Amino acid sequence: MSEYVPSPREFVANQVKRYEESNGAEGTELNGLACVIVTHRGQKTGATRKTPLMRVKAGDRYVLVASMGGAPKNPVWVDNLRAHPEVTLRDRAEVLEVRAREVTDDAERARFWMAAVEAFPPYAEYQTRTTRKIPVFVLEPR
Secondary structure, X not given: OOOEOOOOXXXXXXXXXXXXXXXXXXXXXXXXXXXXXXXXXXXXXOOXXXXXXXXXXXXXXXXXXXXXHHOOOOOHHHHHXXXXXXXXXXXXXXXXXXXXXXXXXXXXXXXXXXXXXXHOOHHXXXXXXXXXXXXXXXXXXX
């Protein structure tokens, strides 16, 4: 990947830094629950980006939920994953090279959505705040 460009949101950049510098011993929570770091490539710039997201697992698969708190628009990382699905996931000290696949099948999405809401209950409320169908991605081995 190209050069890492930290998030312009200071708290995000600081969390990523703490998480990585401590090899996953610190900075591992968002809103009191476990999070992971997803490293992806910017759609427009090609720059390496790192995004902390809630840790959601369904069986042996990680699930990424593009809720953005129920905002009307998707987070920028959605377009990045759609354009460049090869990502790296850091779950504490474990680092995995994976491929993000957007879940579009309704039955499959429902299963992953249930796992997401179980891991982070506010997701259910976030969906009621927006008219967009919150994108869900599953991470699969490369």
